[in-house]
Amino acid sequence: MPQAVRFDEYGDIEVLEVREVPRPEPAADEVLVRVRAAGINPGENGIRIGAFHERWPATFPSGEGSDLAGVVEQVGAAVPTWSVGDEVIGWVDSRASHAELVVVPAGNLVSRDPAVPWEVGGALFVAGTTAHAGVRAVGAGPGDTIVVAGAAGGVGSITVQLLRHAGAAVIGLASESNHAWLREHGVVPVTYGDGVLDRIRAAAPDGVTAFVDAFGDGYVDLALELGVAKDRINTIIDFAGAARTGVRSEGMEGSANAGVLAGLVKLVAAGDLDVPIAARYPLAEVRSAYRHLMQRHTRGKIVLIP
Incomplete structure (x- = not known):
């Protein structure tokens, strides 16, 4: 079974666990992506401790994560734009990208240029x-x-x-x-x-x-x-x-859309945008990744590698 980050209640980093979960199944307008890299973001700390409960309440058990880059593994019946094996960069609004497999709306993905490293693509959207x-x-x-x-x-x-x-x-x-x-x-x-x-x-x-x-x-x-x-x-x-x-x-x-993301990917691929990667952590070390993030003195992004 695939693994994913989960937490059952609001709290500090210690509530985060990596668990086996059922294999996600894409709906007709979705694709299933095998994640190669997924960025972490400060806002996820706020969500996890409940600071944004009024604005973005969690339902438990909750996953986490928005950013991702990976390879399309399965395509929904109504998706003409992607095929199995396509390399993609994108995001989810379902708090689910910190996982080995994630279901993504087809419109939330753009093509990964080979010049864009996986960890950069996986940390780019937010x-x-x-x-x-x-x-x-x-x-x-x-x-x-x-x-x-x-x-x-x-x-x-x-x-x-x-x-x-x-x-x-x-x-x-x-x-x-x-x-x-x-x-x-x-x-x-x-x-x-x-x-x-x-x-x-x-x-x-x-x-x-x-x-x-x-x-x-x-x-x-x-x-x-x-x-x-x-x-x-x-x-x-x-x-x-x-x-x-x-x-x-x-x-x-106002900028959270595939068009802006595609433009950022082009800048990175052309060498016109440098996205520093401060650290890479295996998915199993998600707690260590957030401890690093909370120091607030990293240069660039911290990325999980499932």
Whole structure:
């Protein structure tokens, strides 16, 4: 029997288990994918502990995971677009990708380019579409100077590159261990922590025109102190700060589609988008993967390999 991650109640990492489960069967408009890689995301921590129960309640036993890359193993009767053996990248909304086999709606998949490593494809959807939405939310373009908080994380590392593609100058807040990577990608690195406001002003003497917060922890207020207009500040994590101040809090919803995902795949395949993989864990070590993620100092993405 195939294996999948399950949990029976809200709680800390210890509630996660890898169990044998019945083989999933695709409906007429679905395909069955054998997963080669599946990314993990901070939002899954919130779901697991029950922090988002009002917004995204769990039913138990619950699976988890959205991102995936793999090989089509079975095709539903009404699916003309995919065949057994096709290599695909996609997502599910059923919290099920952390598994050996997963049923996926046919429209949630795009072709994997051979130039895209499995682990990159498996980690692309959530972080990539969230970054895409954040760039759109602040209206990035030539002439802009934009600060990104959490610039080397899963979402931030993609955001800074998409901002550069849009023609903006980018300042990335990150630890010094990530400064060389940021410079290699055309980003001016600035260390976070005490004195960060002055360091940003020194790096942007003509001012900051937009701010993308991918970290939380007070950066909404920092952006306002820098004089950035509220409609050009977007946070993907500090919802309370957004509600209090009136800045944007647009997540992935407006970009969460196959068209945007296909565009990201093309950028990766062309060498125009670098998706750093911080670590790879076997499915059986899912708890260790989340412990790593919760340190909040990884460069890029952490991926499960079933």
